[in-house]
Amino acid sequence: MHTIFSGARPLLMKWALLAFAILCHISIVGAQELSKLTLPVQESTKQTITQLLTVQTEAWNAGNLEKFMETYWKSEKLTFSSGGSTTRGWQATLDRYKKSYSTREKMGVLHFDELEVTIIESQTALVLGNWHLRFADGTKADGNFSLVVTKIENAWKIIHDHSSVVKDLKSTEPQ
Numbered sequence: 001m002h003t004i005f006s007g008a009r010p011l012l013m014k015w016a017l018l019a020f021a022i023l024c025h026i027s028i029v030g031a032q033e034l035s036k037l038t039l040p041v042q043e044s045t046k047q048t049i050t051q052l053l054t055v056q057t058e059a060w061n062a063g064n065l066e067k068f069m070e071t072y073w074k075s076e077k078l079t080f081s082s083g084g085s086t087t088r089g090w091q092a093t094l095d096r097y098k099k100s101y102s103t104r105e106k107m108g109v110l111h112f113d114e115l116e117v118t119i120i121e122s123q124t125a126l127v128l129g130n131w132h133l134r135f136a137d138g139t140k141a142d143g144n145f146s147l148v149v150t151k152i153e154n155a156w157k158i159i160h161d162h163s164s165v166v167k168d169l170k171s172t173e174p175q
Contacts (some may be wrong), residue, residue: 046117049125049149052156053112060110065101069094073150073157081162093161108133108141123151131163142166 052071059067069090072078076089080096087096101107115129127147134140148160 042119045119045125049117049127049156050115052149052158053115053127053129057110057112060107063104063107065094065097065107069097071158072161073152073159075159077159079160081160082164105136108135125149125156 056068056071059065059070072090072093074090078088078090078093080087080093087093111132111134112129113132115127118126118128120126125148127149128144129147130142130144132140132142143163143165145161145163147158147162149156150159151157152159
């Protein structure tokens with residue numbers, strides 16, 4: 001059976017393929033344009049998170065642990081892991097800091113470097129870096145950290161901190 005549309009089938013297929021190709025092109029170009037828009041947003045987020053760590057070091061170096069802790073999520077769900085144990089909760093973390101760094105001299109001068117901020121999704125990032133403490137008597141402590149930072153109520157907050165001390169290789173070698 002031959003209909004009037006039989007001869008139009010190849011023409012319809014060509015138009016369908018052309019429409020499909022155009023849609024694919026629009027999708028690719030749209031994704032590229034969206035990517036161009038998200039790169040500045042990601043850079044801005046990375047700068048904001050880096051600034052959060054600047055606030056931390058300034059507060060620490062001023063001897064203000066409460067201000068230092070403002071960068072952390074004020075929740076019982078906050079976790080801080082160091083020295084083989086995990087502290088849970090904002091207040092417990094502040095208390096741990098106060099116990100370990102009970103005087104301005106014990107706090108030393110804090111510096112972060114080798115910061116690496118990775119945006120996991122629009123509201124969450126992973127931060128890797130090194131920390132350095134220098135004390136008035138010339139001693140020092142160094143380590144590394146990983147932070148999970150999340151945007152909560154329009155502000156970036158640390159929700160998990162894992163800090164480790166880098167051991168002096170000479171002190172761990174057998175005598």
